[in-house]
Amino acid sequence: MNEAAEALRDGEACNEVPGCRHVFHGDCVGAWARSKGSCPLCRARIAPGSGGAVAADDMV
Known part of the structure; x- marks a missing residue:
């Protein structure tokens, strides 16, 4: 994850x-999760088999 994080904008694809x-x-989050296996914010573990490194629904 890059240090100059940008806020999400309306209509922008994102992952949960x-x-x-x-x-x-x-x-x-995909790049971070593949290397760290956790949430970049709270460090919650991303379980193997939970749909890959990045989880959940598209929230467009």
Whole structure:
């Protein structure tokens, strides 16, 4: 995740971490989760088999 994080904008695709329900840009959280296996905000573990590194529904 890049240090200059940008806020989500209306209509922008995003992803939700299943365990904690925090929402991030899809590309950002995907890269983070693949390397760390946790939520970038609260460090909740992303369980293997929960639908991949990035979880949940598209929230467009």
